[in-house]
Amino acid sequence: xxxxxxxxxxxxxxxxxxxxxxxxxxxxxxxxxxxxxxxxxxxxxxxxxxxxxxxxxxxxxxxxxxxxxxxxxxxxxxxxxxxxxxxxxxxxxxxxxxxxxxxxxxxxxxxxxxxxxxxxxxxxxxxxxxxxxxxxxxxxxxxxxxxxxxxxxxxxxxxxxxxxxxxxxxxxxxxxxxxxxxxx
Amino acid sequence: xxxxxxxxxxxxxxxxxxxxxxxxxxxxxxxxxxxxxxxxxxxxxxxxxxxxxxxxxxxxxxxxxxxxxxxxxxxxxxxxxxxxxxxxxxxx
Ligand SMILES: [Zn+2]
Numbered sequence: 392x393x394x395x396x397x398x399x400x401x402x403x404x405x406x407x408x409x410x411x412x413x414x415x416x417x418x419x420x421x422x423x424x425x426x427x428x429x430x431x432x433x434x435x436x437x438x439x440x441x442x443x444x445x446x447x448x449x450x451x452x453x454x455x456x457x458x459x460x461x462x463x464x465x466x467x468x469x470x471x472x473x474x475x476x477x478x479x480x481x482x483x484x485x486x487x488x489x490x491x492x493x494x495x496x497x498x499x500x501x502x503x504x505x506x507x508x509x510x511x512x513x514x515x516x517x518x519x520x521x522x523x524x525x526x527x528x529x530x531x532x533x534x535x536x537x538x539x540x541x542x543x544x545x546x547x548x549x550x551x552x553x554x555x556x557x558x559x560x561x562x563x564x565x566x567x568x569x570x571x572x573x574x575x
Numbered sequence: 576x577x578x579x580x581x582x583x584x585x586x587x588x589x590x591x592x593x594x595x596x597x598x599x600x601x602x603x604x605x606x607x608x609x610x611x612x613x614x615x616x617x618x619x620x621x622x623x624x625x626x627x628x629x630x631x632x633x634x635x636x637x638x639x640x641x642x643x644x645x646x647x648x649x650x651x652x653x654x655x656x657x658x659x660x661x662x663x664x665x666x667x
Contacts (some may be wrong), residue, residue: 454637454638455636455637456639457585458637511588511592513587525586526585526635526637526638527592528591543629
């Protein structure tokens, strides 16, 4: 395989042990997820947001005014960048982040109690609605937090923080017997 | 968490997410202004008690610079605006 030389996930050491059956509260780490940052030019934020939001398989994660992380479950990194370039049509800068970030998906009935140990945001279902997202601190680690389903949240961190965040989330979830594994 | 700042982009956030960058009420001197003016601007700091304007950088959120008007004694926050918006209003 051509990319053998860099084909090592940031959490390969941490998640090396044999997978145990997942508990009610479970942490999934995407092996390779495709995402890119999009930064709109001045005055183009709303046009860019609408263009990307019109594509159902692209997920917009708010990170600042006129700036998003765009996550895709179907595209390859080069495909996503090309697709976003076409959609934005010169109205935004697009930078691939697929190898630079790690996605954690935390799901289960106690997901809010677990996250509340590290994140100072209102996570009530009425306050943090499905599709909502925000940049925040989890402990001391900057994360992008998004609610993707009823009791499912995704945390996106820079790759070099992945091991620290993994350790933190494991501790935060210990009281709820949180399990963890690669999702694919 | 006693100190909460309402970021215009991110909503109510704890102060741990911010870095305070000092006095926002002073304008930058012109490039050829006197050494005294530049010395004042770069090195001389007031330490006021009461209502002040400060630059707060939302490092762990939207990463925008904000101008926060607050009381340094009580930490009552009067207003928070994006620094670009603050500059636009000041220029008018
Ligand atoms: Zn903010």
